[in-house]
Amino acid sequence: MFENINIVLVNTSHPGNIGSVARAMGVMGFNKLSLVNPKEFPSSHADALSVGCKNILDHANVYNSLSNALEKNMITVGFSARDRKVPLPSMSLDELATYIKSNNSYTYNIVFGNERTGLTNDDLHQCDYLVNIETHSTTSSLNLSAAVQLFTYQLFLTNNIKKKPNTSVKDLATSKERDYYYSELISILEDTGFVNDKNYKSLLKKIHIIFNKAMLEKDEINILHGMLASIRKKLIVD
Amino acid sequence: MFENINIVLVNTSHPGNIGSVARAMGVMGFNKLSLVNPKEFPSSHADALSVGCKNILDHANVYNSLSNALEKNMITVGFSARDRKVPLPSMSLDELATYIKSNNSYTYNIVFGNERTGLTNDDLHQCDYLVNIETHSTTSSLNLSAAVQLFTYQLFLTNNIKKKPNTSVKDLATSKERDYYYSELISILEDTGFVNDKNYKSLLKKIHIIFNKAMLEKDEINILHGMLASIRKKLIVD
Numbered sequence: 069m070f071e072n073i074n075i076v077l078v079n080t081s082h083p084g085n086i087g088s089v090a091r092a093m094g095v096m097g098f099n100k101l102s103l104v105n106p107k108e109f110p111s112s113h114a115d116a117l118s119v120g121c122k123n124i125l126d127h128a129n130v131y132n133s134l135s136n137a138l139e140k141n142m143i144t145v146g147f148s149a150r151d152r153k154v155p156l157p158s159m160s161l162d163e164l165a166t167y168i169k170s171n172n173s174y175t176y177n178i179v180f181g182n183e184r185t186g187l188t189n190d191d192l193h194q195c196d197y198l199v200n201i202e203t204h205s206t207t208s209s210l211n212l213s214a215a216v217q218l219f220t221y222q223l224f225l226t227n228n229i230k231k232k233p234n235t236s237v238k239d240l241a242t243s244k245e246r247d248y249y250y251s252e253l254i255s256i257l258e259d260t261g262f263v264n265d266k267n268y269k270s271l272l273k274k275i276h277i278i279f280n281k282a283m284l285e286k287d288e289i290n291i292l293h294g295m296l297a298s299i300r301k302k303l304i305v306d
Numbered sequence: 307m308f309e310n311i312n313i314v315l316v317n318t319s320h321p322g323n324i325g326s327v328a329r330a331m332g333v334m335g336f337n338k339l340s341l342v343n344p345k346e347f348p349s350s351h352a353d354a355l356s357v358g359c360k361n362i363l364d365h366a367n368v369y370n371s372l373s374n375a376l377e378k379n380m381i382t383v384g385f386s387a388r389d390r391k392v393p394l395p396s397m398s399l400d401e402l403a404t405y406i407k408s409n410n411s412y413t414y415n416i417v418f419g420n421e422r423t424g425l426t427n428d429d430l431h432q433c434d435y436l437v438n439i440e441t442h443s444t445t446s447s448l449n450l451s452a453a454v455q456l457f458t459y460q461l462f463l464t465n466n467i468k469k470k471p472n473t474s475v476k477d478l479a480t481s482k483e484r485d486y487y488y489s490e491l492i493s494i495l496e497d498t499g500f501v502n503d504k505n506y507k508s509l510l511k512k513i514h515i516i517f518n519k520a521m522l523e524k525d526e527i528n529i530l531h532g533m534l535a536s537i538r539k540k541l542i543v544d
Contacts, residue, residue: 069442091449097442120446157523204307204335204462208358211329214455217448221456224442225400253533262536274529282520291512295491298500304540 069097070223072175073168075216076137078104078191079182087117087125088213089180094121096220101128102137102177134179134191143276144177146187146195147215154189156198157277161218164199165226171280173243178219183212196273241289249289250275252296259303307335308461310413311406313454314340314375316429317420321346325355325363326451327418332359334458339366340375340415372417372429382415384425384433385457387447392427394436399456402437403464416457421450479527487527488513490534497541 075093080086086109090101101124103109109130118125131137138144145164146156159167168176179195181187192198201210201218210218241249254272257263263271284292313331318324324347328339339362341347347368356363369375376382383402384394397405406414417433419425430436439448439456448456479487492510495501501509522530 088449088452091446092452095441095443095446095448095452119449120443201459202463202466203333204466205333205358208329208333210333210455211326211357211451213449214326214330214333214452217452217455218459221439225440228440257533257536260533260536260540262533271529274526278520278522278526278530282516284516288512288516291509292516295495295498295500298495298498299537299541302498302542303537304542 070220071100072172073098073223074100074102074139074142074175074177076102076104076134076177076179077106077212078134078137078179078187079185080106080109080212081183083108083111083114084117085183085212086111086128087114087119088211089216090114090118090121090124090128092213092217093220094118094124096217096224098220099124099127101125103128103130104134104137105132106130134194138177138179138194139175142175142177143171143197143273144179144195145197145199146179146181146192147199147201147219148181148186148192149200149209154192154198156192156195158198158200161199161201161222162226164197164219165222167280168223169226170240170283171243173247174276180212180215196277239286241284241286245286245289246279246284249292249296250279252293256296256300256303259305308458309338310410311336311461312338312340312377312380312413312415314342314372314415314417315344315450316342316372316375316417316425317423318344318347318450319421321349321352322355323421323450324349324366325352325357326449327454328352328356328359328362328366330451330455331458332356332362334455334462336458337362337365339363341366341368342372342375343370344368372432376415376417376432377413380413380415381409381435382417382433383435383437384417384419384430385437385439385453386419386424386430387438392430392436394430394433396436396438399437399439399460400464402435402457403460406461407464418450418453477524479522479524483524483527484517484522487530487534488517490531494534494538494541497543 077089086106114125115122181191201215203210253275254263313336315327324344352363353360419429439453441448491513492501
């Protein structure tokens with residue numbers, strides 16, 4: 069069901085948690101699991117706790133670094149306890165679910181760190197967004213598979229809600245229309261020299277973030293296209 | 307925090323699950339746990355998995371029947387997989403959380419059955435309401451502590467929704483910075499002929515709407531400025 073979601077576990081210490089995560093995924097319709105340097109995998113303990121979802125473990129990919137595990141052109145979201153100070157846009161779990169639902173043509177890496185230490189700063193710097201799951205306690209923290217379960221449930225639920233007839237059914241631009249605009253914009257910025265091989269990826273991502281936040285409607289994206297077309301005509305081509 | 311919620315586990319087979327339930331409770335502010343005929347309790351395995359919430363296990367009450375565990379004058383809610391056919395009013399998890407929040411002077415027994423077999427019909431007949439947590443899979447089911455985690459999180463969240471002042475106090479662009487960007491953009495679009503006297507006002511308004519929706523941060527508006535500057539340099543001026 070959620071083919072566009074890659075759940076990534078980094079430096080997991082306890083193989084049982086990997087099995088529990090597989091179960092937390094499978095029961096809500098997720099099946100794509102990536103493991104970065106798991107302490108023990110494959111593991112009979114993981115298998116035992118995956119109850120009915122062993123196929124997810126059988127198809128899990130194992131990597132030796134987070135950067136290798138991250139699929140390209142995906143939006144990467146790191147989960148972290150609430151006190152991390154990193155210069156990343158942050159979202160609540162609910163906001164993330166809504167975001168993914170509204171941008172469903174994209175693919176996503178959803179990254180969870182080690183049970184005790186979470187994600188490192190290096191890991192977080194590879195993320196586009198940070199999600200903190202709100203909790204009451206300051207002395208205890210969510211179990212790894214519990215965090216994954218809250219994510220998979222929230223996303224499942226958000227996708228499963230029959231269109232609330234209330235929400236302003238604006239004529240939102242489709243992701244295809246947005247992508248076409250982004251590619252046009254990038255193309256022009258290549259011509260002006262603003263985009264080059266080095267910054268291409270990070271800029272494309274930035275553009276995605278900026279304009280996706282705007283929840284563009286069809287008529288808005290048409291206007292933006294009109295702007296670009298008018299610029300294109302007047303551009304000096306070297 | 308949730309003193310009026312008594313979480314009741316019936317016939318739990320694996321002591322580790324009791325520990326995980328304690329953690330799933332504690333992290334969201336719940337502390338009242340009742341156990342009906344646990345297979346093994348107290349248990350070092352339960353203690354190990356309760357991470358930071360062992361006090362909940364220390365204060366848990368153990369009973370030899372569900373009826374003894376149910377506190378009187380409480381509303382009793384049974385959790386069960388979706389296919390149970392019992393003549394009980396049923397609620398979604400979300401509805402339950404809203405119900406409890408709206409009727410907060412009552413006290414509640416929240417009852418979870420055995421890992422494999424769930425609640426028996428006899429158990430269910432002692433309940434006032436039935437809750438099925440929606441899932442995607444028909445072949446796998448929620449882990450016991452995962453079900454408790456979804457309940458405690460949902461209730462915590464429902465009670466905790468204070469207007470987040472858009473939490474992430476991002477380094478948002480000031481209105482002055484935004485206005486400067488808009489004027490630059492308009493200026494270029496005048497040069498390309500896209501903006502003219504007739505559409506000037508409506509376009510300026512559109513631009514405001516689009517980019518204000520994006521809640522631009524400082525670094526984002528800097529990038530947008532960079533794009534414009536690169537375009538400006540390559541523009542043919544009539």
